[in-house]
Amino acid sequence: MVHPDRRELYDMKPGASQPLPLTLRGLTFQALAPAPVNLDLGVGQSTALLLPDEQLRLLEALLLGSAVEAGCEVRFWGVEPAGGEGPLAGQVARTFSPLFGGGCWLENLDVDENILLAPLMRGERTGVARERALELARRLGLEDLPDTRRAQTAPGTLTVCQWVRAFMDERTRLFLMIDSLRKAPVAAIQSLASECRARRQQGAAFFWVLPLEAAGHAEVLEIDTVLEPLQHLKPAGTT
Amino acid sequence: MSTHLYILQALAAFFGHLAAPSSWRGPVIERVARQVVFAGVDLVPLLVLIGAGLGALAAVQGEFWLDHTKRADMLYAVLDTGLVREVAALLSVLLTLAANGAPMCAEMAMMRVNREVVVLRCQGIDEFAYLVFPRMLGLALACCCGAVVLAATALLCCSAGLTQAHGDVDTFEVLRRLVLELEWNNVAWMLLKSAAGGLLVAAVACTVGLSAGEARTEVPRMVSRAMRVALTWVTFAWFILTAASYMI
Numbered sequence: 483m484v485h486p487d488r489r490e491l492y493d494m495k496p497g498a499s500q501p502l503p504l505t506l507r508g509l510t511f512q513a514l515a516p517a518p519v520n521l522d523l524g525v526g527q528s529t530a531l532l533l534p535d536e537q538l539r540l541l542e543a544l545l546l547g548s549a550v551e552a553g554c555e556v557r558f559w560g561v562e563p564a565g566g567e568g569p570l571a572g573q574v575a576r577t578f579s580p581l582f583g584g585g586c587w588l589e590n591l592d593v594d595e596n597i598l599l600a601p602l603m604r605g606e607r608t609g610v611a612r613e614r615a616l617e618l619a620r621r622l623g624l625e626d627l628p629d630t631r632r633a634q635t636a637p638g639t640l641t642v643c644q645w646v647r648a649f650m651d652e653r654t655r656l657f658l659m660i661d662s663l664r665k666a667p668v669a670a671i672q673s674l675a676s677e678c679r680a681r682r683q684q685g686a687a688f689f690w691v692l693p694l695e696a697a698g699h700a701e702v703l704e705i706d707t708v709l710e711p712l713q714h715l716k717p718a719g720t721t
Numbered sequence: 722m723s724t725h726l727y728i729l730q731a732l733a734a735f736f737g738h739l740a741a742p743s744s745w746r747g748p749v750i751e752r753v754a755r756q757v758v759f760a761g762v763d764l765v766p767l768l769v770l771i772g773a774g775l776g777a778l779a780a781v782q783g784e785f786w787l788d789h790t791k792r793a794d795m796l797y798a799v800l801d802t803g804l805v806r807e808v809a810a811l812l813s814v815l816l817t818l819a820a821n822g823a824p825m826c827a828e829m830a831m832m833r834v835n836r837e838v839v840v841l842r843c844q845g846i847d848e849f850a851y852l853v854f855p856r857m858l859g860l861a862l863a864c865c866c867g868a869v870v871l872a873a874t875a876l877l878c879c880s881a882g883l884t885q886a887h888g889d890v891d892t893f894e895v896l897r898r899l900v901l902e903l904e905w906n907n908v909a910w911m912l913l914k915s916a917a918g919g920l921l922v923a924a925v926a927c928t929v930g931l932s933a934g935e936a937r938t939e940v941p942r943m944v945s946r947a948m949r950v951a952l953t954w955v956t957f958a959w960f961i962l963t964a965a966s967y968m969i
Contacts, residue, residue, distance in 0.1 A: 546839055546843070572845050574843075576843055578840065586840060587837075587840070588832075588837050588840065588841070589832075589835065589837065590828075595748075599748055599844070599846065599851075600844040600845060600846055602746055602747045602748050603746050603748060603749075603846045603847075603850070603851060604746075604845075605746060608747055647844075
């Protein structure tokens with residue numbers, strides 16, 4: 483059954499006036515930035531917002547529906563993200579920043595079980611879901627899905643596993659790639675770029691929220707627009 | 722909305738899910754199995770120990786009762802009713818509450834504090850279907866199994882105690898009479914009461930745990946609250962079910 487809030491997403495007709503995958507209005511960071519950030523992310527576009535860690539955490543909470551920044555408005559196809567993407571699940575996939583805490587992964591499941599959880603809960607067969615996840619993981623540079631707990635898995639592997647989890651749903655039309663490159667192997671970032679290209683060609687939009695140090699990866703990832711509203715706060719020694 | 726309304730909502734949602742087995746996905750069934758093992762199998766040695774003590778106590782009380790009433794014909798029925806219908810189910814629920822209610826509530830609260838619940842929602846996973854429903858079903862099944870183990874051990878030890886007192890009857894003969902006197906509705910009420918107790922303990926532990934805030938200091942407060950609320954619900958449910966069992 484299609485959730486009422488989601489029905490209109492299925493009913494969209496090509497060419498008709500549709501709400502954008504992501505709109506962000508009036509994003510400010512108190513005294514840090516002089517001008518608020520406004521953003522309209524269209525179908526198939528890729529935009530990055532580079533922020534220091536503290537502001538990145540705030541924006542992540544905002545994208546999860548927590549009202550941490552009064553006055554800022556976020557909409558996914560015109561729908562407010564309230565406490566996760568409940569009604570928009572399947573349409574929106576995301577990665578979580580390691581700054582988010584240990585909660586990126588369910589602690590009582592292995593990493594591979596975490597990756598397979600959503601497909602299995604949607605009713606997909608275990609063998610099929612595992613095969614799909616494994617194929618995706620290999621394309622992104624992993625040899626196998628780690629059958630270990632989060633704490634026993636290397637941070638770089640966890641980052642790639644987050645990509646696998648995000649890319650598992652074929653229906654996804656908006657990817658929120660929050661701090662998704664931390665400790666990722668360089669070769670894997672190139673594989674990610676080609677995966678992103680393929681999904682963009684299918685009409686998916688990408689919104690990258692990255693730390694300031696990740697600016698160098700924007701070109702590899704073929705990001706159309708890079709916004710650096712707090713550029714003056716770059717850590718010493720970075721360009 | 723108050724906690725009690727959320728608990729009622731969880732109970733209603735549980736029966737909704739129970740009626741639709743097509744919604745029980747692989748991870749849900751696996752979670753039910755894990756819950757039964759964690760809450761039921763791990764508790765067996767303690768249940769056997771308590772059942773043995775209960776059986777010995779029932780044998781002593783049976784002797785006293787026999788001395789005063791001289792109604793040997795009713796002894797087995799009285800022991801059956803007391804042990805199976807009332808005490809085994811109640812003790813099974815209370816043991817489950819003590820052994821599983823607090824950890825379950827703490828687990829839910831920690832998942833909330835660690836934002837694992839948000840991660841679930843973001844993936845479109847219904848937190849009730851994945852977290853609460855299997856725990857309720859698992860704990861209800863574990864409680865039923867616990868009550869059966871407790872009642873069986875108690876009846877066996879009670880038979881042995883009565884045999885020792887009389888000396889002229891075989892233990893298995895006493896046990897056979899106890900089992901023959903056992904009425905099916907006593908067993909049915911025992912299972913119903915223990916299942917209801919298990920359901921309530923899990924519903925309260927999950928509901929209260931998931932209502933925790935974002936600070937770790939909320940966890941012990943939630944556990945303490947869950948214990949109080951669960952005891953209240955179990956007591957009320959007990960009154961109602963016991964009254965119903967004697968009226969029907």
